[in-house]
Amino acid sequence: MTSTIFLRLPNLVEQPADWVELAADNQILASGRLQWPEQLTELASHAQQKSLVLVLPVERTLITRVTVPEKQQKHLSKVLPYLLEEHVAGSIDDLHIVAEPVFEQNQVLTVAVDEQYFRDCLQQCQSAGLNPVQVTIDALGLPTTIDRAHLLVSEQRALLRLPDGQAQALALSELSSLLPLLLGETPLKIFSADSTQANDIVAEREEIDHDLAFLAQRLRTTLNLRQGEYAPSSAWQEHWQQWRPLVKVLGIAAAVSYLLVIGDLLLMNYRINKIDSAIRESYAQAFPSEANVAQPMASMRGHMKKFADGVSGGGFTGYLAEVAPVVKENPQLVVRGAGYEVGSQALRMDITAPDLGTLNQLVQRFQQMGFSTDLGQASASAGGYSSRLELRRQGEKK
Numbered sequence: 261m262t263s264t265i266f267l268r269l270p271n272l273v274e275q276p277a278d279w280v281e282l283a284a285d286n287q288i289l290a291s292g293r294l295q296w297p298e299q300l301t302e303l304a305s306h307a308q309q310k311s312l313v314l315v316l317p318v319e320r321t322l323i324t325r326v327t328v329p330e331k332q333q334k335h336l337s338k339v340l341p342y343l344l345e346e347h348v349a350g351s352i353d354d355l356h357i358v359a360e361p362v363f364e365q366n367q368v369l370t371v372a373v374d375e376q377y378f379r380d381c382l383q384q385c386q387s388a389g390l391n392p393v394q395v396t397i398d399a400l401g402l403p404t405t406i407d408r409a410h411l412l413v414s415e416q417r418a419l420l421r422l423p424d425g426q427a428q429a430l431a432l433s434e435l436s437s438l439l440p441l442l443l444g445e446t447p448l449k450i451f452s453a454d455s456t457q458a459n460d461i462v463a464e465r466e467e468i469d470h471d472l473a474f475l476a477q478r479l480r481t482t483l484n485l486r487q488g489e490y491a492p493s494s495a496w497q498e499h500w501q502q503w504r505p506l507v508k509v510l511g512i513a514a515a516v517s518y519l520l521v522i523g524d525l526l527l528m529n530y531r532i533n534k535i536d537s538a539i540r541e542s543y544a545q546a547f548p549s550e551a552n553v554a555q556p557m558a559s560m561r562g563h564m565k566k567f568a569d570g571v572s573g574g575g576f577t578g579y580l581a582e583v584a585p586v587v588k589e590n591p592q593l594v595v596r597g598a599g600y601e602v603g604s605q606a607l608r609m610d611i612t613a614p615d616l617g618t619l620n621q622l623v624q625r626f627q628q629m630g631f632s633t634d635l636g637q638a639s640a641s642a643g644g645y646s647s648r649l650e651l652r653r654q655g656e657k658k
Contacts, residue, residue, distance in 0.1 A: 263289055265307050266476040268315040268398055280472045288473050300388035314392040318399035322372040323427045358485050369425045393492050399427035400482040401475025408447040413458045414471040432457055576600035579607040586625055606652045614644040630654050
């Protein structure tokens with residue numbers, strides 16, 4: 261189970277800071293003193309994997325109760341500085357102010373600390389590798405009850421907490437004179453860590469072994485001054501700051517890749533549309549009576565199927581269905597190309613035959629089938645004689 265280290269800072273620079281490590285059941289595991297802030301690194305090695313609570317001396321703070329009108333309680337953080345001005349001698353803008361979230365008769369316990377001092381304490385800890393999860397005030401570790409005040413007497417100072425929660429430090433030499441003024445008829449209980457001090461004060465008394473350990477038992481659940489801009493960052497937030505530049509670069513790279521993909525898709529879509537337009541144009545030329553079909557590719561496959569099955573149709577495929585078997589009868593004929601003229605509805609074939617007689621026989625065969633023929637001038641070539649033959653059904657005009 262994780263233990264907690266409580267580090268209490270001195271009121272004066274020349275005084276040492278003391279610390280105590282408590283288990284979850286408040287058993288003391290270790291304790292010591294160090295010079296603040298020079299020896300903080302020594303504590304850092306001991307504090308690894310442990311929670312750290314930074315305890316400020318009450319002398320450096322103001323702990324008081326402030327009356328907040330009910331209508332303004334929802335905006336507590338905004339109105340507190342104005343309500344606290346009468347309790348502060350200096351500028352309210354120089355203070356870090358935190359209040360408990362609980363109201364009692366429209367009053368709230370408020371803590372104010374010099375912001376520069378507070379910031380310096382945090383920075384000195386963090387520079388030594390320490391990150392306090394909580395910053396609180398030592399006097400807040402004293403109990404509060406409505407029927408009595410509580411006083412902690414140690415070797416060098418005394419801490420007083422009143423029934424309303426207000427707290428302050430008192431010099432040992434002034435206890436006898438100040439307590440009657442501060443308490444009046446309020447009963448007092450003394451917790452004594454030094455049996456030689458405050459023996460002349462009549463009050464209920466309880467001896468304690470370790471003043472910081474005694475306070476720490478209640479400090480676990482007291483007000484945390486690390487609020488607002490000073491709220492402790494989680495582990496992932498600290499790592500996020502480290503990796504943020506890399507994540508930013510990766511984000512830019514991902515955005516660029518996304519834009520490139522979008523660009524490729526747009527270009528591909530443009531090319532597909534262009535191909536589709538070309539297909540429609542070619543289909544319209546081949547089948548003028550079907551120029552506005554929704555799916556030209558599907559219609560083309562239908563025509564090709566009819567052609568493969570030997571079914572004749574109009575236009576180009578009709579010609580091919582009739583002409584192809586005739587050409588196929590003579591293996592010496594070579595069709596080098598074929599085209600269909602939509603306007604004249606004529607089939608043109610570039611044919612090569614071994615001799616002129618074979619060309620004439622082919623022409624006669626087509627004429628017998630009812631075609632009008634027009635054989636162009638034949639020219640001799642290495643494979644025989646080549647010519648262009650134009651076929652047109654009877655009655656169709658040139």
